[in-house]
Every structure is written in C-alpha cells, then in structure tokens.
Amino acid sequence: MAESEIIVQDLTKVYPRVKAVDKVSFSVEPGEIFGLLGPNGAGKTTTIRLLLTLIKPTEGKISILGFDALAQPNKVRQLAGYVPQDVSVDGELTGFENILMYSKLYGLPSRGRKEAIDEILGYLELKVRAKDMVSTYSGGMMRRLEIAQALVNRPKLLFLDEPTIGLDPGAKRVIWELIKRLREEFGTLVFINTHDMNEADALCDRIGIMNRGKLVTIGSPAQLKASVGGDVLTLDSKTSGFADKVRELGYTTITESPNGQIDLLVSNGERLIPDLMESLKTKGIEVEAVSLKKPTLDDVFLKYTGTKIEASESWIETRRTRRTFRRMNR
C-alpha cells in the first residue's frame, strides 16, 4: 500500500478562550473518503483550516501528499481543493466568471482554459446556467458551483466542510453521488466535515469522531458500530418463563419487562432471526413480535462522548437561518 496522503500528529490549536483542536492525530490513506463527524464547535472546521494552511497550528505536525504543510504551504494550496462551509462563490459574478477567476488564480495556462471550464461546468450540470448571475442560483446549484470552483485546479485532495448543510434531501443525494464519482473517476482523496450521521455513514470509508477539540475514535462506519456492542433484538411473547427459555438457548438478555418483552444483544441480527424463530418454536414459545435495531453512529457518538450528537442540532438551525439571512442580503 502507498504511503498515507495525510498524516497529522498531535495537532493543537489554542485560542485565547478555547482549545479548538487538542492533540489530534490521524492519517488518511490514498483514495479514501475520510470524514470528521461531530457536533458544532467540535473543532472540525478548525482542523480543516489547519490542514489547508489557512491558519497556523499552536503545536503539531501536518504532512500532506509528502509535503510538510507548515514549511511548504504553497505546495499544499496548489494541490488541494476547498469547499468551505459558508458561501465561496460570488453572487455578483456569473457562474462562468466565478470559475474563470479561480482558474486564473491557480495559474492555469490560458490555452484551453475555456474548454476546461466548460468541461467542469458540464460535469456538474451547470452549463446552461453558466452565463447567469450566481445570485439567481438555488442553494443546491450554488453548492455544485462551489464544487466546480474547487475542482478547477484538478486537486489531488478535496476538502469539503459540511458539503450538504442546508440542502434539501434531493440536492443532498446529488452531492453525495458527485463526491463518490469524483473518487471513482479521478481517484481524488476526499476529506469531509459533517455533523450529519447519515452523511458520514453513506459517504465515508472511515470516520473520525470529534468532540470538544479531541478525536475520540476512528474507524470504518461498520467497525465503529460494531464497537458499540452489536444489534438489539426485541421479542414479544406471552408464553410463561419465556425469558428463561431464551437464556437457556445461550442468548444474553439486556432488559426484561413483566409484560413479556425482552431485549437481546446479538450480532448479525437479520441473519439470526430465522434460526432463532425456529429454535424458539421447538421450545414451545409463541413469539408475537420481533424487531431489530442496528446501532447507528449516534450510538457510537453516545458511547464515546456521553452525549447525543443531536443535542447541538438547535445550534445548527440557528446557523442555517443566519446563512439564509446572509444570502438574502446579497
């Protein structure tokens, strides 16, 4: 296997009143979609800004594509693409102009520039609106244009900070497909920040969970979910001595309610159910209802941090409102 493309060691950023990033270490492998998951204020955006050399760390080392990001920030900037959390396209310019500006700033040769921009706009299905002012674009189109803008230098690494925040489910799905396609067609390494568990689950090969500046755990979604303990199977039955008979079969019960409902801790629940039903029947147990609950990343988050990720959701709503407000004011 090739060397890790991003290596971060003991990364720390201290602000006067808060330790935004606290001794974070991780690495990202070639061709991965890597995500940082955590609530607002966990230090994800600060981490991305540190990796992109926008701000300087208080302590720690960052190596990106073999370059020391602190010593050679320009190498990193030339190779990376960035879609910030907030707006990065200018509403007072057309879609085409927004991309043209960045292609010039990245120093792309003027020969073939227009064709290259048209190609990118075509790839993101924005060609028909390319000559319109960006202020007339919908939220999803703006996001796509921002991705187009980030692709203009053909980045080896793409950083996306909350790529689908504030988008409707349809637009979200379009962005997810796009990110996957980028990885498949160009082998782009994608680094995303998200507070959305579904997004992390649907998109990322590996996830680092961040809370209050610390990286609490890291692994593939499946690994992380397995670390919570497994699936919970709930059985309802009116047969007397039901719980004892289930235990006799060698299962672990977590809870047991007097009205004949028990929770079992199992692994691969969906594959287990048919066998379990069979053996319960031979024991003379009549099962009335079965339900299976697979662990979610929220359970993972709860296990490692002691709080639910949604606890910060109201915060995110506020920010979304603020973002809309800003757009309206443009």
Added chain:
Amino acid sequence: MSLKRYLFSAFTLAEFELRKLRHDTSQIWLRSVQPALWLLVFGTVFSKIRGITSGPFSYRQFMTPGILAQSVMFVAIFYGITVVWERDLGLLNKLLSTPVPRSAIVLGKALSAGVRGIFQAIAVLGLALIIRVHLSLSLLNVLCVFVIIILFGMCFSSLSMSLAPIFRTRERMMGIGQAITMPLFFASNAIYPLSLMPGWLKAIAVVNPLSYVVDAMRALLVTGDFSSLAQDILALLIATAAMVTIASLSFRKILV
C-alpha cells in the same frame, strides 16, 4: 512564485472587480449623489459668498478636484468593510486557500479599489462638465489624473484593509471609516486653500495624503501650475507603498 504570476494574480482580482462593476453600474451612480450635492449645493452657495480666495479661477473650479478626491477616498476607505464582509460570507476563506500570496491578495484588492475610484472619478468629472465647470481635460492630463486616482485608491483602501483585522466587525469598520474620512477631508486643501487654515490645521494638512492628491489634480485639471506636481506624486507614492506594506503584514491575521 514568480513575479509575473504574482502580478497576474493581483490583476486578476482587479479584473473581476471590474466585471462586478459592469454587471451592476448602479453603485457608481448612487455613490455620485454625495459629490453631486457638494458641487451643486455647497459649491453654488460658496461661489456666491466669495469668502474663499481661489485666485483667477472660480470656486467651483477650485473645489472640483477636491470633491473628486473625496469621492475616491470614500470608495477606498470602505474597502475594509468589503473585506470583513467577504470574510464573514466565506469568500475570503476560499481566496486564502489558493496559492496566491497574501500580499498579492492585498495588492489586488487595493488595485480593485483604484479601479472603482476611476469609474467614480468619471462620474464626478462628467457631472462637473454638465454644470459647466471649466476643466482642462486633455488626454494626457486625464491619464495622469487616473494614475493618481489609482494610487490614491490603493493607499486608502490599504489603510482600511490594515484596520480590518484589528476591528473585525462591519459595524466597527463603518464607524472607523466615518471617523477617518471627514476629519481628513476637512484637514486638507480640498474645499479651501491651505493659506486660510490656522497653524495647527495646516500642520495636519501637510502630512495628509489627501492634500497632495488634491494639489496634484488641481494642477492638472485647473491651474496648469506643475511646480509641485513631482513632489505631490512622490509623497503619494511613498504613502501608498507604506500603506500597502502595512496592510499586507496586517492581513495575515485576518482569519486568525
């Protein structure tokens, strides 16, 4: 990064500022309201009073270069607000993630302010012609005036940009802009000659870059007396170079 690409990046930023102006020219007209009031109301009244000795030239002739400079200064000094605004929106984050050096971004933004200043100047000059202020508008003179305006716009937008990382919010920058512009305007030779000022005010006017700009433009557009032109331009060049440098240093702290 090569010097060629450095300058190319700065010019690119100015180019897109120009494109923005082309998409929406209303800003130029809106910003011409204030200079129009100065020329039409203040200028008319003060011409009647004849309280200010403007030599062989009419008072309106005397004040037009002053109002021209003032309108460019207003455009430039509020440039720091634009920078804070772009930071709040996220545009600046994106810009800083490119390989373009910070100082080239500052230079580009300063040039943009200069470009905006030129269009503001065209509006004011047009207005002056409409109200029949006699100005010597030979091609060479006008080109020289434009060069001075670009430098002046760069100088004051850099001053404003160097304050942006310190004051950080749009509201404070607004206040600072107003706190700077009016005193500088009154402590200059824009609407009355230095000879009328008390000693303390003259002392301020002499170190005020606005005075040199007005003096140079007055020489080019009205008096034709070029004796202090070289000195004026040199003073402006020094002030501009100093302000762009300070802004470049200060700009590193814009995101913290």
